[in-house]
Amino acid sequence: xxxxxxxxxxxxxxxxxxxxxxxxxxxxxxxxxxxxxxxxxxxxxxxxxxxxxxxxxxxxxxxxxxxxxxxxxxxxxxxxxxxxxxxxxxxxxxxxxxxxxxxxxxxxxxxxxxxxxxxxxxxxxxxxxxxxxxxxxxxxxxxxxxxxxxxxxxxxxxxxxxxxxxxxxxxxxxxxxxxxxxxxxxxxxxxxxxxxxxxxxxxxxxxxxxxxxxxxxxxxxxxxxxxxxxxxxxxxxxxxxxxxxxxxxxxxxxxxxxxxxxxxxxxxxxxxxxxxxxxxxxxxxxxxxxxxxxxxxxxxxxxxxxxxxxxxxxxxxxxxxxxxxxxxxxxxxxxxxxxxxxxxxxxxxxxxxxxxxxxxxxxxxxxxxxxxxxxxxxxxxxxxxxxxxxxxxxxxxx
Numbered sequence: 001x002x003x004x005x006x007x008x009x010x011x012x013x014x015x016x017x018x019x020x021x022x023x024x025x026x027x028x029x030x031x032x033x034x035x036x037x038x039x040x041x042x043x044x045x046x047x048x049x050x051x052x053x054x055x056x057x058x059x060x061x062x063x064x065x066x067x068x069x070x071x072x073x074x075x076x077x078x079x080x081x082x083x084x085x086x087x088x089x090x091x092x093x094x095x096x097x098x099x100x101x102x103x104x105x106x107x108x109x110x111x112x113x114x115x116x117x118x119x120x121x122x123x124x125x126x127x128x129x130x131x132x133x134x135x136x137x138x139x140x141x142x143x144x145x146x147x148x149x150x151x152x153x154x155x156x157x158x159x160x161x162x163x164x165x166x167x168x169x170x171x172x173x174x175x176x177x178x179x180x181x182x183x184x185x186x187x188x189x190x191x192x193x194x195x196x197x198x199x200x201x202x203x204x205x206x207x208x209x210x211x212x213x214x215x216x217x218x219x220x221x222x223x224x225x226x227x228x229x230x231x232x233x234x235x236x237x238x239x240x241x242x243x244x245x246x247x248x249x250x251x252x253x254x255x256x257x258x259x260x261x262x263x264x265x266x267x268x269x270x271x272x273x274x275x276x277x278x279x280x281x282x283x284x285x286x287x288x289x290x291x292x293x294x295x296x297x298x299x300x301x302x303x304x305x306x307x308x309x310x311x312x313x314x315x316x317x318x319x320x321x322x323x324x325x326x327x328x329x330x331x332x333x334x335x336x337x338x339x340x341x342x343x344x345x346x347x348x349x350x351x352x353x354x355x356x357x358x359x360x361x362x363x364x365x366x367x368x369x370x371x372x373x374x375x376x377x378x379x380x381x382x383x384x385x386x387x388x389x390x391x392x393x394x395x396x397x398x
Contacts, residue, residue, distance in 0.1 A: 007377035022069075024054050031066030032196035033123045045074040057091050062099060062137030064172045065121040070130060071296050081151070088147040095163070099129055123264040124172040141166070141173030145180060157181060157192040161207055169206060169245070174234060178207065182214030190215060190226065194233060201254060209237070209246055213253035231257045238265045248280045255284020263289065263298055270301045275310035282308070282317040286324050293328040306336050311345045318348060322355030334359050341367045346375070357387035362395075364388040374397035 020315070022042035025034035039046070044052075052075075058066045072345045100113055109132040118137070120126045141163045148155055155163075164177040176352040181189050189211070196208025211259050216230040234253045241247040248295075251269060254262040266285045269277050282305045286298040294302070302325070305317035318337055340352040341363065349371060356364035368388035374381040 003126070008131050013042075015041065016046070019044075020040045023047040023051045026058075026066065026069055029053070029058075029061050029063065029066055030062075031058075031069055031387055032121055033064040034069035035065045036295055038069060039122075040366055043074065044072050047075075049078060055083070056090065059087050059094070059140075060136070061125065062094065062139045062143070064124075064126070064139040064142040064176065065144045068121075068280055069152065071146070073108040076150070079368065081218075084147060085292055088144065088151060091140050091144040091147055095144050099127070099136055099138040099140065100131075103129055103131050103134065103136050108208050119315070122170055124175045125170055126172050138167075139172045142171075142176040145173070145176045149180060157189055161204070164207060165203055169210070169249075174207075178210045181211045182218050185215055185219060185226070190229070194229075197233065197237050202246050205241070205243065205246045206249055208251065209234075209249040213249065215341055216253070217256055226256065231259055231262060235261055235265050238268070241293070244274050244276060248276050251277065251280040252284055255280070255287055258290050260295070263295065267297050270304055275308070275313055278305065278308060278310065278313045279316055281305065282313050282320060285320065287320060289324070294325060294330070297332065299325075299333065303336055306340060311348060313342065314340065315345070315348045315351045316354050317371050318351040322358045325355070326358040326360075329359050334361050334363075337361075338363050346371070353359065354384035354387045357391040360391060360395075365392050 005095065018037060018040070019042050022034055022044055023036045023046075025031075025037060026047075034042075041186070048230050051144075051380060052070060053071050055067070058070050061067075098115045103113070104110065114130040116128050116130075118128045120137065120139060126137045126140075126142075128135055128137050145155070145163065159182055160177040163175040166381075169175075179192070188235035192207040193215070196204050199205050199208070212226075212230055212233060216224075216226040219226050230253065234250050234257075237252060238247070238250050241250055247269075251266055254265050256262075263285055266281050269281050272278050272281075281301065285301055286294050287299070289295075293343050296360075302321050305313055306321065308317065309316050318340055321333050321337060334356060337352045337355045340359070341346050341356075343349050343352070349367070353367045353371065354365045356367070365388055370384050371385065374385055
């Protein structure tokens, strides 16, 4: 996938080949590749109906990405409302029966089921089950939610939460449910999500926190009616939450508010024992501030986090300094990033090069040369290293 993404980004390319590649991805049930090709300009309308698999096969596959590729807006009109309703019923059957149970029924096999976790699209993963040589993914809940949305069906908050709760936060079914609920932006949904913050089940609290966070994040109206209530809820919540996954979600939500109270709440967790919690602080503290300079508290926190024992925390703190610290180009922050050029981890070194380039610091140029060409395995490494080249180009007046 990383290689394909790089080729698509570099190649202005043969558009006919890109369109044909989309058809091939769909026919081979490679929904994640079809999704990526759509993002980079493939037009599904260039594929005739006989060049794609039937929508029924995509629903049976359990891959939300594959179904969404076939329901892309430019070809959605090929399917009648009655056919979409049939596919909704099929997805509902798979979801209610359970992927393993339905797979056993269809294969008539009582043998062992092999299970693995696979990336289904750019953001979410699903489970993949294989039995008697037949593989199916367990994303039927997400497919059901998507088809209901297209059909104008309005499932309740409780129904969508129950659908998501059979999976974890990284699963497509969970993601589709929280995004759909957040998109409603109504007081009924807000109240239902807010009420979950005192629920005994951490999974329910996590679901509520994500719906609240996304509701505010997606609110692009001038009024931004959910900003104040969200900040109040998350500030209070952060001081009480004990579950690490829920606390991390709450801290991420706080980091999406340009308010000193949000940073103050985040700073309380700089020394937390869990690296995931510290990582949330490193990624978010100070990032939404509208001030031209970092506060003393945020600056000190980032300096501490850049020396964290956890590699990911050091990397994320360095990336944050690059994104927000360039506004005042604090030499102390620049020196702290420069110290990470000799870190034992390449990802941290790349982050330091990127940050120094944004600070217009010459030390990024030689460090980027030492690292050599971008390597696969670290998201956006090419982008981060290119920052040094762009700085050098500007510096030398090219």
